[in-house]
Amino acid sequence: MSGQSPDQPHFATAAVLGVGLIGASFALAAKAAGLVDRVIGVARREETRRIALDRGAADEVTDDPVAAVAEADLVYLSVPVGVMDDMLAAMAPALRAGTLITDAASVKAHVCRAAEAVLPPTVAFVGGHPMAGSERSGPEAAREHLFRGHAYFLVPTSLGGDEALAKVACLVDAIGGVPSVVDASLHDHLVAATSHLPHAVAMALSLAVAELVPDHDARVRFTGSGLRDTTRIAASSPEVWRDIFLANAAEVVAGCRSASASLDALAEAIATGDADRLTDLLRDARAARLSLDAGRDRP
Amino acid sequence: MSGQSPDQPHFATAAVLGVGLIGASFALAAKAAGLVDRVIGVARREETRRIALDRGAADEVTDDPVAAVAEADLVYLSVPVGVMDDMLAAMAPALRAGTLITDAASVKAHVCRAAEAVLPPTVAFVGGHPMAGSERSGPEAAREHLFRGHAYFLVPTSLGGDEALAKVACLVDAIGGVPSVVDASLHDHLVAATSHLPHAVAMALSLAVAELVPDHDARVRFTGSGLRDTTRIAASSPEVWRDIFLANAAEVVAGCRSASASLDALAEAIATGDADRLTDLLRDARAARLSLDAGRDRP
Numbered sequence: 001m002s003g004q005s006p007d008q009p010h011f012a013t014a015a016v017l018g019v020g021l022i023g024a025s026f027a028l029a030a031k032a033a034g035l036v037d038r039v040i041g042v043a044r045r046e047e048t049r050r051i052a053l054d055r056g057a058a059d060e061v062t063d064d065p066v067a068a069v070a071e072a073d074l075v076y077l078s079v080p081v082g083v084m085d086d087m088l089a090a091m092a093p094a095l096r097a098g099t100l101i102t103d104a105a106s107v108k109a110h111v112c113r114a115a116e117a118v119l120p121p122t123v124a125f126v127g128g129h130p131m132a133g134s135e136r137s138g139p140e141a142a143r144e145h146l147f148r149g150h151a152y153f154l155v156p157t158s159l160g161g162d163e164a165l166a167k168v169a170c171l172v173d174a175i176g177g178v179p180s181v182v183d184a185s186l187h188d189h190l191v192a193a194t195s196h197l198p199h200a201v202a203m204a205l206s207l208a209v210a211e212l213v214p215d216h217d218a219r220v221r222f223t224g225s226g227l228r229d230t231t232r233i234a235a236s237s238p239e240v241w242r243d244i245f246l247a248n249a250a251e252v253v254a255g256c257r258s259a260s261a262s263l264d265a266l267a268e269a270i271a272t273g274d275a276d277r278l279t280d281l282l283r284d285a286r287a288a289r290l291s292l293d294a295g296r297d298r299p
Numbered sequence: 300m301s302g303q304s305p306d307q308p309h310f311a312t313a314a315v316l317g318v319g320l321i322g323a324s325f326a327l328a329a330k331a332a333g334l335v336d337r338v339i340g341v342a343r344r345e346e347t348r349r350i351a352l353d354r355g356a357a358d359e360v361t362d363d364p365v366a367a368v369a370e371a372d373l374v375y376l377s378v379p380v381g382v383m384d385d386m387l388a389a390m391a392p393a394l395r396a397g398t399l400i401t402d403a404a405s406v407k408a409h410v411c412r413a414a415e416a417v418l419p420p421t422v423a424f425v426g427g428h429p430m431a432g433s434e435r436s437g438p439e440a441a442r443e444h445l446f447r448g449h450a451y452f453l454v455p456t457s458l459g460g461d462e463a464l465a466k467v468a469c470l471v472d473a474i475g476g477v478p479s480v481v482d483a484s485l486h487d488h489l490v491a492a493t494s495h496l497p498h499a500v501a502m503a504l505s506l507a508v509a510e511l512v513p514d515h516d517a518r519v520r521f522t523g524s525g526l527r528d529t530t531r532i533a534a535s536s537p538e539v540w541r542d543i544f545l546a547n548a549a550e551v552v553a554g555c556r557s558a559s560a561s562l563d564a565l566a567e568a569i570a571t572g573d574a575d576r577l578t579d580l581l582r583d584a585r586a587a588r589l590s591l592d593a594g595r596d597r598p
Binding site for chain 1: 493537548
């Protein structure tokens, strides 16, 4: 990863706003690929800054995003969706002309619209969404190869156009990701179904099981790997997911309605003892699940 | 596991009806623990019989359950729920007086009622449900230690009473399981919430994602580990799960209604932008999920 091609973009100073799992991994990968000379890591928490520095994910750290972006020709925005609007507005006046900005939020229409609304026309903004993650979070979980082989969605905006898009695609490629350009609305529809809805469903199941079995000991004694796997992502951060759901509200609500209707159809077939209808539904569900793995290399 | 205590039950011939993952694992564990001298493995499919024999999970094999139980003083019923009624009725006339029968179905009220209705009063029946399993199925996946450390629920019936119950509890203990006596209705309520409902929810989610994203390539490209984990059990056998759902219909339907209501509550909070309500729901969901692991040794 340390060899760099002649047409690879290069930046003197990258400001990474939010040096958690994604931001710190980006910094490690970008430095290893020779894309940036210097990384300024920004985080509110002192401990996060210290770990990012210790791990080599930042050359300098600060809690001041405005001061950091003022020195940067590349800004990587890996803060939670809920603080994105305020962060974009705060940093806008401090950005230098020609700076390239990209983000890592899982909701794109909201973020790209906000960027177009508040950033100056002298900078470029390309929306990004790396399909990489980990059970763990924070800079302590960061690693250079986090993005390797994973899809990395890119959304063009009116700021910077095709040139900026091509530059970020090169950057993603250089850190091992697989760049894939997609329209913001389509992106948000697709991630609502494949990521936001599964979170909502896992959370609803978790709530239902607690309601159906209030006795904690009984719940634990009867819990097998099926329930554990199905609800694993229900333990995700409430604040992060509240903001994601609200930033992609219409799509997430439509997804919930669809899942609710499917569950009602299953319940109806069970309640009426309609074995044929139930078999059809379960066969369709099985085929749909198996199709998620089809044509995909095993991890 | 090969040492046997003096008060451990002992059987001359065990008939294992259904030598799949559970039945063949039981046979391997029972033989290793010195509980049985001889195992007759019963399966419809020739290949299943051959593998059970090759793996040492049976000393003899046959496709005739009636002939097998006629020679047995222990019968282990590990056939799908959907064929349990017919199997019990078919074997009833052939059973010898004093034979101990137990099953491994995940639904207990239905199976215990059926056993009490058709089996002769000269035999003993204790319902059983091992909380052990595997991604894989069939005798090729069987292993002696499958039950080790896992809860194994036991349901008393009017056939055999406390004496039979104590005998099966010793037997479960000897194969490494953790016997736990539970009333049939309570068992079915608890597994509806912790096992049957998660399957129904995973299947409903799988159907919804296919409906929301009909394009297969887009679905695969946007699928991450969250969706994969949450829907893993949706790939379970449609026929097996149809029969489980129908055998525990009232409880499963009540579970589906509860999950559907929780999903509607989430959707409502998202649709109305009620951030406080949404935060509360997601915090409750997270706490409920984390509680499933609390006080439990890591696998």
